[in-house]
Amino acid sequence: MTTRCRIAPSPTGPLHIGTARTALFNYLFARRTGGTFVLRLEDTDQARSTVEHEQDILDGLHWLGIDWDEGPGVDSGPARGDFGPYRQSERGDRYAAAIERLLAEDMAYPCFCSAQEREADRAANPGISGYSGRCAHLSEDEREARRAEGRPSVIRFRIGEGAVEFDDLVRGHVSIDTSQLGGDLVIARSDGSPLYHFVVVIDDIAMRISHVIRGEDHLSNTPKHVLLFHAFGAQPPIFAHLPLILNPDRSKMSKRKSQTAVAAYREQGYIPEAVVNHLALLGWSSGDDEDLFSLADLEARFDLDRVQPSGAIFDVERLDWLNGQWIRRLTPHVLAERALPFLKRSLAVAAQDGHRVRTPTLERLAPLVPMVVERLPRLDAIGPMLDFVFIDDLDIDASQLVPKRWDAATTVTGLAEVRRLIEAAGPERFDGDDLEPPMRVLCEGRGWKVGDLFMTVRVAVTGRTATPPLFDVMAAIGYDTTLARLRAAHDLLTQDTREDR
RNA sequence: GCCGCAUUCGUCUAGAGGCCCAGGACACCGCCCUCUCAAGGCGGAGAUCACCGGUUCGAAUCCGGUAUGCGGUACCA
Numbered sequence: 302m303t304t305r306c307r308i309a310p311s312p313t314g315p316l317h318i319g320t321a322r323t324a325l326f327n328y329l330f331a332r333r334t335g336g337t338f339v340l341r342l343e344d345t346d347q348a349r350s351t352v353e354h355e356q357d358i359l360d361g362l363h364w365l366g367i368d369w370d371e372g373p374g375v376d377s378g379p380a381r382g383d384f385g386p387y388r389q390s391e392r393g394d395r396y397a398a399a400i401e402r403l404l405a406e407d408m409a410y411p412c413f414c415s416a417q418e419r420e421a422d423r424a425a426n427p428g429i430s431g432y433s434g435r436c437a438h439l440s441e442d443e444r445e446a447r448r449a450e451g452r453p454s455v456i457r458f459r460i461g462e463g464a465v466e467f468d469d470l471v472r473g474h475v476s477i478d479t480s481q482l483g484g485d486l487v488i489a490r491s492d493g494s495p496l497y498h499f500v501v502v503i504d505d506i507a508m509r510i511s512h513v514i515r516g517e518d519h520l521s522n523t524p525k526h527v528l529l530f531h532a533f534g535a536q537p538p539i540f541a542h543l544p545l546i547l548n549p550d551r552s553k554m555s556k557r558k559s560q561t562a563v564a565a566y567r568e569q570g571y572i573p574e575a576v577v578n579h580l581a582l583l584g585w586s587s588g589d590d591e592d593l594f595s596l597a598d599l600e601a602r603f604d605l606d607r608v609q610p611s612g613a614i615f616d617v618e619r620l621d622w623l624n625g626q627w628i629r630r631l632t633p634h635v636l637a638e639r640a641l642p643f644l645k646r647s648l649a650v651a652a653q654d655g656h657r658v659r660t661p662t663l664e665r666l667a668p669l670v671p672m673v674v675e676r677l678p679r680l681d682a683i684g685p686m687l688d689f690v691f692i693d694d695l696d697i698d699a700s701q702l703v704p705k706r707w708d709a710a711t712t713v714t715g716l717a718e719v720r721r722l723i724e725a726a727g728p729e730r731f732d733g734d735d736l737e738p739p740m741r742v743l744c745e746g747r748g749w750k751v752g753d754l755f756m757t758v759r760v761a762v763t764g765r766t767a768t769p770p771l772f773d774v775m776a777a778i779g780y781d782t783t784l785a786r787l788r789a790a791h792d793l794l795t796q797d798t799r800e801d802r
Numbered sequence: 803g804c805c806g807c808a809u810u811c812g813u814c815u816a817g818a819g820g821c822c823c824a825g826g827a828c829a830c831c832g833c834c835c836u837c838u839c840a841a842g843g844c845g846g847a848g849a850u851c852a853c854c855g856g857u858u859c860g861a862a863u864c865c866g867g868u869a870u871g872c873g874g875u876a877c878c879a
């Protein structure tokens with residue numbers, strides 16, 4: 302039997318980190334077993350589902366590199382695969398037929414209870430939880446009478462008695478008594494639309510799903526699904542309930558307490574390689590002392606046997622580290638391509654603040670990338686790291702220009718000396734090999750700390766105290782601009798000195 | 803409340819009776835490297851394996867109970 306598994310997101314919100322992790326594990330399991338991975342949109346909640354969210358989910362999955370074999374095409378083309386359509390909103394006739402079948406076999410029945418009646422029954426029997434079964438054994442005449450009164454009705458599936466047992470690949474044998482299921486299950490609303498617990502089973506049967514891999518939050522509801530499978534004479538799939546991804550306080554990861562949208566991570570400059578790696582390590586481990594796994598590595602090594610049963614906190618600091626690791630593994634060209642939008646964004650902000658900014662291009666950014674790779678925990682760190690190359694009118698903080706051990710006069714001298722030195726070397730010899738030795742000699746002669754001189758120059762040409770290596774930075778800025786900025790810094794300080802007097 | 807699941811360093815985890823007075827990684831601290839910031843190297847601190855009993859010559863690993871946490875309990879998914 303070839304394995305078939307699926308991810309069934311609901312487009313009632315943007316792609317959630319937890320959904321992405323579940324999608325990843327399903328995808329990996331399918332790849333690992335040579336099976337099929339299906340994407341199915343669970344949009345039965347028409348009120349909350351939107352096409353924007355649907356697109357966000359599709360985009361997010363693609364971004365992560367998680368491709369599906371069957372399901373809606375991202376270009377809104379026709380659904381691929383033999384078991385479509387893959388949007389539940391387009392499968393209404395199937396659900397209606399399934400409900401008819403249950404009704405005909407008396408495995409389900411119409412229930413006319415109002416919210417007040419259900420409330421009253423519950424109050425009358427504090428011991429039992431859920432639905433009382435008031436409408437479970439109405440005669441056809443009684444049903445007709447209620448319909449004649451115009452009372453709305455939902456459809457309930459008979460839960461029955463006894464224990465439901467199943468084997469979970471992550472948790473082992475699970476047994477839950479039907480008395481704990483909350484009574485007969487509503488499978489269709491009074492407007493006739495089917496509910497989640499019902500459609501999920503109908504579709505899993507129709508789509509021949511062999512393995513249901515999902516979050517632990519579905520574990521307690523699984524008996525309902527098992528019963529439904531039996532009702533249709535279908536063998537339940539094999540279940541694997543994944544540990545939940547948690548907020549730092551160990552509750553289920555939520556938008557309220559954590560950043561849950563995959564798109565938000567993308568916008569902050571996390572790269573898909575790192576997100577996939579991090580997600581994989583939330584609940585799964587290789588067994589070896591390795592931490593870095595590409596999607597391809599995971600496809601070759603993933604195994605449900607090595608999935609942990611207990612929940613895992615989403616540790617952003619670990620994600621940050623992984624992100625830095627994967628950024629460093631990108632080729633310079635790819636890194637430049639991916640970082641360019643972030644640089645542009647940050648320069649746009651500078652332009653808005655009134656700065657004269659030159660537009661960065663791939664050609665200009667690519668050669669600069671090697672000097673910043675190991676300084677980027679996230680792509681959005683590119684701005685502060687290189688903006689001075691593209692901003693013509695830098696804001697220089699005079700106080701930062703003067704090292705702690707120096708005074709303004711020394712700084713002015715230092716700046717002037719370095720300028721002289723650069724001019725003496727000339728534009729043809731404008732690099733570290735030619736400039737660094739004389740600068741060190743200069744320090745030695747004056748009794749200066751090399752770091753102090755370098756810091757002054759750094760602030761003068763970049764406006765920042767933390768930058769890539771000085772001579773790389775000056776090369777990026779260019780001979781003329783470097784000299785101009787050294788002069789400007791010099792002028793700034795001499796003005797200040799005069800004002801002080 | 804009821805039911806279910808879980809419980810190894812702050813975090814993610816290794817561990818499937820002796821190899822473990824518990825290993826790795828992130829974070830943290832120190833040192834080295836060093837023009838700043840990083841990156842990197844080396845080292846350190848950090849877990850009486852939730853607790854209590856039991857089985858066994860021997861338990862983080864098996865069994866029972868307790869506690870705690872989380873999840874489920876909708877005409878949401």
